[in-house]
Amino acid sequence: MKKWLKRIGLTIVVLLLVLIGYVAVFEFPKLELISGFSAKSLASGHFxxxxxxxxxxxxxxxxDLVRLANLTLNESSKTAVADVFGFKRRTALYRPGLGAMLIDDTFDQKAPYLAPKRVQPELTAPYPYGNGEAEPVKFENIDYERLQKAVDWAFDKPGEKQQRSRAVLVLYxxxxxxxxxxxGFDKNSKILGWSMTKSITATYYxxxxxxxxxxxSDPAPVAAxxxxxxxxxxxxxxxxMNxxxxxxxNYSEISDATRMLFQSRDMTRVQAEKPLTGKINSSFNYSSGTSNLLSGIIRQQFNSHQEYLDYWYSALIDRIGMYSMLVETDMSGNYVGSSYGWATARDWAKFxxxxxxxxxxxxxxxxxxxxYNFVRTPTNGSNGKYxxxxxLNAGGRYPAAPSDLFSCNGYQGQMVTIIPSKDLVIVRMGLTEEGVFDFNYLFGEISKAIK
Structure with a gap:
């Protein structure tokens, strides 16, 4: 009996050691993703x-799992700190004009820094071409009851937590x-667009x-x-993206994308260091690293860092009156063109x-x-979706909506949708992805409300 119990005890010890080893090797490093996401989210959302x-x-x-993070906010230092059970502590620092960024232990928080110089003349014209109140208007060819029903459908009823839309806006x-x-949200609320920022970045080209x-059509100017x-x-x-x-x-694991967003000092260099694994112009592979490489190439077009910082606002953002927009930078002062653009729903609609x-x-x-024609041309290998x-909707991703629909898409269902055949722009901001939220229904119903 004692021998049998000894064997059971030994087996349990071995299993525990295997479990501890597995957690140490495969799961413990992920805690940095949790704390990094949490600290960055708090610093940006608050400041x-x-x-x-x-x-x-x-x-x-x-x-899931992000809920495990313990959060601390420091108003005076403009920092947010997160850890998971005391492990893998990460700090995010907010700086006016540049937003919040994750920093490492070597980053000097007191060092002087450059910020964009923005010129924002008063725009008194009615929205959307100005920032005045939108003019009330009634179109005879719009089924307003169907339109409002579709918009209302996108939001949760009191006590529910399914749709999780924060904003829906329609221009016609x-x-x-x-x-x-x-x-808790209104026309002045700034909402993170996540990967919708990629479309902002591309527009500078x-x-x-x-x-x-x-x-x-020129070769990318990458020295390496x-x-x-x-x-x-x-x-x-x-x-x-080909x-x-x-x-x-992959955002559920330690991947190229998560290492870049949560560990890299210079996000523009990560993709540039990768080898070829596919055929050029034939291998569609969605990559946030590519968007940040493109941000770095934009920086190369200017003689100074200040010019680069200013250009993003003077050439596009402030030029069309998106005064609420803020694009955040990494530790090296590069705009994180893959992910970190904030704006009100009204300003996203302007884009x-x-x-x-x-x-x-x-x-x-x-x-x-x-x-305009280039961005709507399907990428080789994307089956008409990018x-x-x-x-793009050329591949029939949203069968209830017109096929000429194209859009900026971001994590958790951020979307700016353009439908030329219907003269429509639809903005949806929220916390639910496709599969949970029925974008096909929303876009289809709004489109069908236009006769």
Whole structure:
């Protein structure tokens, strides 16, 4: 009997050691992702949109495992700190004009830094071309009852937590025809667009090309590629996400994407260091690293860091009156063009309207129609679902909506949707992805409300 009990005890010890070893090797490193996400989310949510610690914890950080993080906010140092049971502590620092960023132990929080110099003349015209109140308007060809029913459907009833929309806004023929917000949010609330920021980043290539400063057909100016086969990768290949470069976009594991967003000091370099694993211009592979590489290439177009910082606002964001928008930077002062753009739903809609009007903002042409056509051209290998840093409906992703629909998409169901055939822009901000939230129904019903 004693021998048998001894064997059982030994087996239990071995199993425990195996379990501890597994956790140490495979799970413990993930705690840094949890604490990094949590600290960054709190610093950005609080200092950009004035959300409380409680609101961020209950809503923005209401994700499996992320809920484990312990959060601390320091108003005086403008920092947020998170850890998981005391392990893997991470700090996020907020700086005016640059937003919040995760920092490491070597980062000097007191060092001087550059911030964008923004010029924002008063825009008194009615929304959307100005920042005044939207003019009330009634169109005879709109079924307003069906439209409002679709918008209302996107939101939870009291006590529910299924749809989790924060904002839905609809523009038709340059007019605001529907707008609704969840409790705690309104037209002034700044909401993170996540990967919708990729479409913002790409737009600078259309603007720079119109200004004669580059051609997207040219090879990407990456010094490390000049001596190998990567030298054949063009800017267009990067914009179409079919460069053939290695990349793993996985947010539930330690991956290229999570290492970049939560550990890298310079996010623009991560993708550039990857080898070719696919055929150039034939291997669609969605990559946040590519978008940040493109941000770094934009920086190369200027003689100074200050010019780069200013250009993002003067050439696009403030130029079309998106005064609420803030694009956050990494520790090296690069805009995180993959993920970290904040704006109100109304300002996100302005960006959609710019594309609905093919780059012509109320008489001011930002990019040529050729760029508009480029972003809507399906990427080789994407089965009609992706273009030039925009998602497409050419492959029938939303069968209830028109096939010419194209959109900026972000994590947790952020979307700016442009439907040229219906003269529509639809913005939806929230906390639920496709599969939980029925975007096909929303876009289909709103489209069908336009006769």
């Amino acid at each position: 950009i949109d004035n959300r409380s610690v409680e609101q961020v914890a209950a809503e923005d950080n209401d994700i 023929k340059d007019k605001l025809i529907a707008e609704k917000y969840a409790p 259309g603007i720079l090309e119109k200004q004669g400063k580059l051609k997207i 590629w000049k001596q190998d086969e990567r030298k054949a990768i063009t800017l267009a290949d990067l914009l179409h 460069s053939g470069l290695e990349w793993e976009e 959609g309207l710019l594309y609905l009007r093919k780059g012509n903002w109320n008489g001011d042409r930002l990019f040529d129609e050729s760029w 273009g030039g840093h925009f998602w």
